[in-house]
Amino acid sequence: MDAFLHQVFAGLATGGIYASLALALVMIYQATHLVNFAQGEMAMFCTYIAWSLMNAGMGYWPAFLLTVAFGFALGVAIERLVIRPVRHAPVLSTVVVFIALLVILNSVTGWIYSYTIKPFPSPFPASSFLGNRFMSPHELGSIGITFIVLALLYAFFRFTPLGLAMRAAAQNPESSRLVGIRVGWMLALGWGLASAIGAIAGMMIAPIVYLDPNMMGGILLYAFAAALLGGIDSPGGAVLGGFAMGVLENLLGAFVIGNELKLGVALVLIVGVLVVRPSGFFGKVHVTRV
C-alpha cells in the first residue's frame, strides 16, 4: 500500500509538470490552432538560462524570476519573428517551422552548454520539513508551484481586462478587432505566457531528471498525451489530463509494464485519443462544413 501511495503522489508531482506544459500547449492551440512542437525545447533552453544565472552566483529565487521573465520575452520574440510570417501558410510549412525551432534550440543549447548532464538545484532542499513519508520536499514543492501558477493564470484570464481580451482574440479575431483589440499582440502575449509557464515547468523537472539538452523529449510527449486526453482546446481538461498522465505513468510503470515502455504508453494514448475521440474528454467536437 505504501508503494502504491508513493507512486500516486510522485505521479501527482510529475503530473503537475505535465499539466503545466499541457496548459502551455493548449493556450497556443486555442489562439492559433497550431501545435507547438518546440514547447519542450523552449522550456529546456530557459532552464539552462536559469542554470547560467545561478552558476554566476545569483540566488535561486532571483534567478527563477529572471528566467520566467526571459521565457516570456522569448515567447513573444518567437511569435513575432518566426511564427507570424507563416501564419497563413499551409500546415506543412508551419510544422516545418516548429521543427526547425525545436532543432535549433536543441542544438544551440548543446553547443553553448555541451551535452554533459548537469545537476540542477531545487528550492526545496531534501532536509526541509516539507516532505512527508510519500513525497520528497521537491515533489511537494513543485505541486505547490504548479497550483500557484495555475491559480494566477486562472485569475488573470477570468478577472482582468487583458485576460478577457486575450480570450476574445483567441475565440473570434474578427470581432475582437471590431472592439479595438490588437489581435496580433494578443497572440504574442499568449506565446509569452506559454513560454513562461514552460520555463517554470522546466525548472521544476530539472532537479529530478538532471539538466540535459534532450531532457524534454519524453516529457513533451506526455504533455501532448495529457493535452489530447483532456481536450486540446480545454485548459481545465489539459490540467486534469496532466495529473492523470503523471499518476497513470507511474502506476503502469511500477506495477504493470515496467519502466521501459512508459513512452510507448504515451504513444498508444496519443494515437488512441486522436483516432477514437479527437476532442478529448472535455474538448468541443468540431464539425467542419464541407
Add this chain to the structure above:
Amino acid sequence: MLLEVKDLHASYGSTRVLHGIDLGMEEGSITALLGANGAGKTTTLRALCAMVKTTGTVSFAGQRIDGRATEDIVRLGIAHVPDGRGTFANLTTEENLRLGAYVRRDRHAIEGDLQRVYGYFPRLKERRAQQAGTLSGGEQQMLALSRALMLRPRLLLLDEPSFGLAPMIVRELFDILRAVKQAERVSMLLVEQSAALALDFADRAYLIETGRIVLSGTAQDIRRDDAVRRSYLGY
C-alpha cells in the same frame, strides 16, 4: 462632415465589389444604405472599417482613415455592429459588453454605461452571466448593439439589424435606436434590406446597385421616388 467617402473601390480577392462609392454624413444624422442582396451594402460598411481591401479616400472627423487597421479605426470612435452579430459566443453577456469598452480608460464611466445599457435592454441584465451563444437571435442583436454603444462611439455602423428577427422584436429594437439617438447623440449609418423600415428611421438615404450609388437624397425624397417605390417598397 463627420464621414466623407470619395471614390471608394473594394475587392474580395480579385473580385471587385464596389466601383467608386461617394457618400457623406453630417454629425448627428441617421443615414440609410439601401439596396438588394449583394448590392454591396455590407461591403461598404466593412470597407469603412478596413475589413476588406480598398482604394479611395475615407475621412472621419477630418482624418484620413483609409489604410489604417481596424483596431485603430475603432479607437477613433467608430463602432461596427456586423451582420451575423459577431458575438463572442463562449463568453458571458457581461463579458461581451465589457469588451465593447476595451479601448476606454475611464473606469467609472464604463460602469455607468453598463447600467445604462442594461436599462435599454433589461433582458440582457437578466442574462448577464449566461454564455452569449445561448441567447436568442433577438437578444444577440441587442447584445451586439449594446456592445457597440459601450464604446461611446461617435459613429455607429449597423449592418442589417432586423435580419432574422420577428417583427415585434424589430419594432422594439428601432424604438430603442431612436431613444439611443436622442440620449447619446450618436450618428448612425444603417444598412437595411427592408427599405420601408430604414426610410422610416433615417434622415437621408443612399441607394446602391451592383457596387455603385444610383440615388441619394433625403429619406422623404427617396421614399417618394417612383423607381424606388416599385422595386424596393412594393407599391
Add this chain to the structure above:
Amino acid sequence: MTKKNFLVSIIFLLVVCALPFLVSDYRLFQLTLVLVYAIALLGLNMLTGYNGQISLGHGAFYAIGAYCAAILMDKYGVPYWATIPLAGIVCLVAGFLFGLPALRLEGLYLALATFALGVSLPQLLKYHHLEKWTGGVQGIVIAKPDAPAVFAQAGLPLSADHWLYYFTLAVTITMFVLGRNLLRGRVGRAMLAIRDNPIAAQAMGVDNALYKSLTFGVSAMYTGVAGALGAIAVQFVAPDSFNIFLSLAFLVGIVVGGLASIPGAIYGALFIQFVPNIADSISKAAPWAIFGVFMLVFVYVLPAGVAGAVQMALSRVRRNPRRVVP
C-alpha cells in the same frame, strides 16, 4: 524522353558507375549512404510532398526495414539480397496498417501522432522482452557481403565496398524508375488531387481512403527498403541510431531537396549526408543548427526546395534560345 534528355541520362549513368574508381573508399561509403537516403526521401516525399500527409516518424519504417534485414541475416542466415524485398514487403504491410488509423487524422494531428512514434521508437526497440530478436541496447552486427564470385572469375575483382555501391545503385535506380512511373501516372495525379482538395477528389471518384492508405504503405515500403540497405552498408543496427532525429533528418531532406519532386530526393540526400560531415568539425551541435536554419530559410524563401530552384534556373536558360528576335 527527348533525345537530349536520354543522352544526358546516359552520361550521368556512366559517371555514376565510374565513381568507385575515382574516389576514396570512405567517400564511396558516403555516396552509398546518399543513395540509401535518396530512396528513403523518395518514400517520405510520396507521402508528404505528393499526398500531403505529414509524417514526423518515418524513421520508424527505416528502423523496421533495418532490423528486418539484420534479424533475417543474423538469426536466419537469409542472404543479403533477399532481405531487401522482404523488408520492403514487411514495411508495405506495416505502413498500410498504420495508414488505416491515420486516415482519421488530418495535417497537424497526423504530424503529432507520427512525432509520438518517432520519439518513443528507441524505447520500444530496447524493450527487454524483444531482446532475443533485437539484440537489445547493443543491437545486431552483420557481416559485409562479398562481391559475387562471378566477377573474380571473370578477371574483374570487385572489392566488397565497390560491390555494395553497385548493388545499392541498382536498387536505387529500380526504385526510382518504379516511383517515377507511379507518380507521373494516374496514381500520382490522384495523390496530388487528394493533397490539394480532398473533397473535390472524392467527388470526382477518387477513393480517398484507399489511396491514402496505399500511399502510406508504398511510402513505408520505400523507406523500409532504404533501411535494409542502410543496415547492410553500415553493418550494424542499434536502437539509439533510430531516434526522433532520424525522422527529422528525413523531413529536412525533403524540405531542402524539394517537395513533390523526384530529383529533390537526391538533392536532399546529398544535403543530409554531407552537411553533418562538414559541420561536425565546427561542433557536435552544429549540423542540427544548420539543418534548422536551412529549414527556416527554405520555408520562407524557397518553398519549392533545391529542386524548385534548379527548375527555375533551367527554365530561364531554356527560354532564352527560343526568344524570337524581332
